[in-house]
Amino acid sequence: MAWSMAYPDTYYARTIAPAPERTKLDGGLRTEICVVGAGLAGLTTALELARAGRTVVLVEADRIAWGASGRNGGFVSSGYACSMASVAARAGPDHARALFDLSVDGVEYVRGTIAALGLADAQISEAGCLGVIRYDDRDAMLRQRDAALADYGETLEYWPQDRIARSLSSTCYHHGLFDARAFQFHPLNYALGLAAEFERLGGLVFEKTAVRSVESGTRPLKVIADGGTVTADHVVIACGGYTGPQFKTLSRAILPVATYVMLTEPLGDRLHEAIRTEAAIFDDRWAADYYRVVDGDRVLWGGHITTATREPRRLADRLYRDMVAVYPQLEGARVEAAWSGLMSYALHRMPQIGRSPDGLWYAQAFGGHGMNTTAVAGQLIAGAIAAGDDRWRLFEPFGLDRTWGGLGRTGVQATYWTYRVRDWWQERGAGQ
Numbered sequence: 001m002a003w004s005m006a007y008p009d010t011y012y013a014r015t016i017a018p019a020p021e022r023t024k025l026d027g028g029l030r031t032e033i034c035v036v037g038a039g040l041a042g043l044t045t046a047l048e049l050a051r052a053g054r055t056v057v058l059v060e061a062d063r064i065a066w067g068a069s070g071r072n073g074g075f076v077s078s079g080y081a082c083s084m085a086s087v088a089a090r091a092g093p094d095h096a097r098a099l100f101d102l103s104v105d106g107v108e109y110v111r112g113t114i115a116a117l118g119l120a121d122a123q124i125s126e127a128g129c130l131g132v133i134r135y136d137d138r139d140a141m142l143r144q145r146d147a148a149l150a151d152y153g154e155t156l157e158y159w160p161q162d163r164i165a166r167s168l169s170s171t172c173y174h175h176g177l178f179d180a181r182a183f184q185f186h187p188l189n190y191a192l193g194l195a196a197e198f199e200r201l202g203g204l205v206f207e208k209t210a211v212r213s214v215e216s217g218t219r220p221l222k223v224i225a226d227g228g229t230v231t232a233d234h235v236v237i238a239c240g241g242y243t244g245p246q247f248k249t250l251s252r253a254i255l256p257v258a259t260y261v262m263l264t265e266p267l268g269d270r271l272h273e274a275i276r277t278e279a280a281i282f283d284d285r286w287a288a289d290y291y292r293v294v295d296g297d298r299v300l301w302g303g304h305i306t307t308a309t310r311e312p313r314r315l316a317d318r319l320y321r322d323m324v325a326v327y328p329q330l331e332g333a334r335v336e337a338a339w340s341g342l343m344s345y346a347l348h349r350m351p352q353i354g355r356s357p358d359g360l361w362y363a364q365a366f367g368g369h370g371m372n373t374t375a376v377a378g379q380l381i382a383g384a385i386a387a388g389d390d391r392w393r394l395f396e397p398f399g400l401d402r403t404w405g406g407l408g409r410t411g412v413q414a415t416y417w418t419y420r421v422r423d424w425w426q427e428r429g430a431g432q
């Protein structure tokens with residue numbers, strides 16, 4: 001496998017579709033809308049605005065989908081990083097239902113866009129997603145299934161232990177809920193497909209062009225970037241976990257949180273001693289293991305979260321140990337690549353979609369659930385700018401609450417350790 005050196009060495013970069021480098025910004029430009037950040041939030045916003053006939057410039061500090069959008073697990077499912085129970089507690093049950101429905105639209109947007117644009121490189125797999133629990137509580141699973149249907153119209157199929165054992169040879173798992181509507185894909189190639197369509201419609205993309213500041217005191221707004229300026233009537237900031245301090249109100253409202261993924265060598269028939277399903281798998285832990293089979297016989301395995309943004313040493317070993325703890329049959333499998341990425345989290349764990357007091361639109365804080373929710377954000381912000389659609393206000397209960405920097409980071413890390421102890425306790429009980 002060869003990979004594009006411009007991207008970190010991930011499975012996706014090793015299987016990337018043609019990705020011609022876009023030029024850097026050089027000089028001054030006037031446009032209607034400038035979108036900052038070419039992750040899936042920025043790309044979807046830019047594409048939807050171009051589809052509405054607007055002139056749009058998309059400015060990216062590195063390469064298209066260089067951040068979380070081009071290196072994630074590739075699971076596309078409904079819902080948010082925040083549990084729907086917590087959403088309902090803050091916003092009320094009807095509001096929560098409207099937000100859940102939007103999250104389903106996000107899934108269908110991605111599926112529909114891949115089909116409409118004929119994005120074969122996006123490698124969509126309709127094998128669904130299976131959530132498994134590592135403790136023995138059948139009733140809890142059934143209650144969760146019933147509540148999902150009653151409260152949100154979501155159909156999940158209960159998988160008892162014997163059914164799970166036919167698919168996954170691990171003593172760690174007990175029961176599961178299968179989501180047939182969820183799917184898997186190649187997020188980097190999907191992002192490149194969106195960028196190509198955006199350009200076909202007349203949009204301009206600049207790579208290797210970091211935005212240093214936005215002068216928002218006057219109209220039009222002025223985006224100051226490496227190499228030049230973009231003057232625009234509207235500016236959308238979509239920089240995810242990579243948002244810098246130049247966007248003070250926005251960066252203060254999120255915590256960058258790292259998570260990790262690895263790719264094994266091709267495992268041939270050995271794989272089927274462990275995993276005999278094409279469904280993507282995630283477990284119930286607070287920082288879940290999430291994994292799926294790619295290329296027929298490789299495992300793409302993800303896990304861990306941390307507020308330390310530096311990549312840990314011996315990352316591949318750490319993920320390998322996690323995998324072998326679940327599937328001892330895979331002992332000795334070689335890890336070919338391991339990487340990290342930054343997600344952005346608000347303390348309320350919901351996306352932050354809206355307009356700041358200084359007139360900038362923002363779309364951030366998608367957490368570990370960005371593949372559907374960035375599609376929601378892109379459509380809502382584009383609809384607001386192009387057609388006055390005010391559905392983005394559904395996210396108003398989830399504002400730019402401050403995370404208090406180091407204090408917030410310590411809080412999240414402490415919560416992570418607390419939940420790890422809870423998970424351990426729950427699983428220990430299950431084993432007795």
Ligand SMILES: Cc1cc2nc3c(=O)[nH]c(=O)nc-3n(C[C@H](O)[C@H](O)[C@H](O)COP(=O)(O)OP(=O)(O)OC[C@H]3O[C@@H](n4cnc5c(N)ncnc54)[C@H](O)[C@@H]3O)c2cc1C
Nearest residue numbers: 037039040041061067068069072073075211240341370371
């Ligand atoms: C390892 C990993 C696994 C994950 N797995 C899943 C999964 O399976 N399913 C799921 O739904 N979600 C998953 N997520 C979460 C999901 O990837 C993110 O929520 C989503 O990609 C966020 O998109 P974004 O556009 O907000 O940010 P990003 O994709 O991070 O994009 C932000 C972009 O802004 C650019 N930028 C930053 N600052 C500037 C600047 N000053 N000027 C110009 N450009 C700038 C960055 O270079 C970057 O390209 C995962 C995340 C990670 C890291």
